[in-house]
Amino acid sequence: MAAAPILARRIARSGVLPLCCRPPSWDRAPRQPPGLPLAPCRAFSNNKIQVELDESSGVAMMKFKSPPVNSLSLDFLTEFSISLEKLENDRACRGVIITSTIPKIFSSGLDIMEMCGKNVEHYGEFWRAVQEMWLRLYGSNMVTVAAVNGSSPAGGCLIALSCDYRIMAENPKFSIGLNEAQLGIVAPFWFKDTFVNVVGHRIAERSLQLGSLHPAPEALKLGLVDELVPEEKLLEKASAVMARWLALPDHARQLTKSMMRKAVLDHLVAHREEDIKNFINFISKESIQKSLRMYMEMLKKKKS
Numbered sequence: 078m079a080a081a082p083i084l085a086r087r088i089a090r091s092g093v094l095p096l097c098c099r100p101p102s103w104d105r106a107p108r109q110p111p112g113l114p115l116a117p118c119r120a121f122s123n124n125k126i127q128v129e130l131d132e133s134s135g136v137a138m139m140k141f142k143s144p145p146v147n148s149l150s151l152d153f154l155t156e157f158s159i160s161l162e163k164l165e166n167d168r169a170c171r172g173v174i175i176t177s178t179i180p181k182i183f184s185s186g187l188d189i190m191e192m193c194g195k196n197v198e199h200y201g202e203f204w205r206a207v208q209e210m211w212l213r214l215y216g217s218n219m220v221t222v223a224a225v226n227g228s229s230p231a232g233g234c235l236i237a238l239s240c241d242y243r244i245m246a247e248n249p250k251f252s253i254g255l256n257e258a259q260l261g262i263v264a265p266f267w268f269k270d271t272f273v274n275v276v277g278h279r280i281a282e283r284s285l286q287l288g289s290l291h292p293a294p295e296a297l298k299l300g301l302v303d304e305l306v307p308e309e310k311l312l313e314k315a316s317a318v319m320a321r322w323l324a325l326p327d328h329a330r331q332l333t334k335s336m337m338r339k340a341v342l343d344h345l346v347a348h349r350e351e352d353i354k355n356f357i358n359f360i361s362k363e364s365i366q367k368s369l370r371m372y373m374e375m376l377k378k379k380k381s
């Protein structure tokens with residue numbers, strides 16, 4: 078019996094408070110009393126995501142590990158939201174680095190099979206889980222750094238865009254972008270707003286209308302990612318960036334982050350049910366289902 082729907086309902090019932098539910102944490106510096114042995118790493122690993130918290134630095138490493146392509150299924154999204162919630166509520170954790178264990182893939186975006194041939198209840202539950210994940214990540218009090226070590230289309234790109242800083246492996250074969258238009262679907266307003274907040278209106282408009290996937294060097298030029306580094310240096314660089322961000326007092330950084338992101342978060346919170354209804358109506362259309370089926374066939378043909 079799949080646990081995800083139950084967990085998803087549990088999260089949904091609990092409600093998410095954007096920017097974030099726990100109290101302000103300027104007193105939450107990692108505690109490593111001098112003279113004591115190094116604080117241990119605490120780890121929790123579920124099926125699809127592995128998390129290790131280094132208590133001495135206050136930094137968690139979150140690794141997606143859902144073969145073949147880290148697609149964002151209902152189970153994955155539920156696990157992701159629960160992992161974020163656990164870290165958010167852990168006073169020892171101040172920052173999280175998000176990366177993937179799958180070679181060449183950060184995340185392939187929303188699991189298309191969750192949006193194909195299912196019933197209205199399923200679409201509603203799935204979309205609520207997508208919203209939940211974004212509200213938790215975009216509204217997180219923690220410093221969030223995406224170490225993008227592979228391709229990252231659509232929902233995968235949204236995860237990276239929702240972080241505070243994006244470092245990508247400098248391989249031109251890896252691409253990133255909101256390519257929904259290529260699938261015959263439309264990125265919802267909060268995907269668009271998150272994108273605009275990172276790259277500005279003009280670049281976002283052109284990229285969204287064309288459903289562009291930008292190779293890493295182009296993504297850097299557009300400001301979609303903040304820097305490129307050789308793949309083998311990605312985690313080292315992410316840790317260095319994290320240390321720089323954590324050097325500031327938490328309360329000042331968090332209030333600034335909240336000020337920058339609040340309007341966009343509030344917009345979805347105020348229109349959450351409407352957004353779910355809109356998704357259900359859109360995705361249930363026969364023409365949209367046909368587009369998604371054709372896209373999946375195209376992916377399979379590309380392989381053979």
Ligand SMILES: CC/C=C\CCC/C=C/C(=O)SCCNC(=O)CCNC(=O)[C@H](O)C(C)(C)COP(=O)(O)OP(=O)(O)OC[C@H]1O[C@@H](n2cnc3c(N)ncnc32)[C@H](O)[C@@H]1OP(=O)(O)O
Binds near residue numbers: 189260262356360
């Ligand atoms: C009102 C609002 C309405 C709607 C809003 C909806 C917003 C949607 C957001 C999204 O995120 S949609 C998903 C967009 N994702 C993509 O376009 C990515 C598609 N995948 C790829 O381009 C490639 O698979 C790849 C990620 C670059 C990896 O390529 P690679 O060659 O390494 O693997 P392969 O293509 O052979 O794929 C392996 C396996 O995985 C299946 N797959 C891939 N992506 C997805 C996915 N997103 N969902 C489900 N399944 C996916 C692929 O079909 C292969 O399956 P197979 O082994 O059974 O053939």
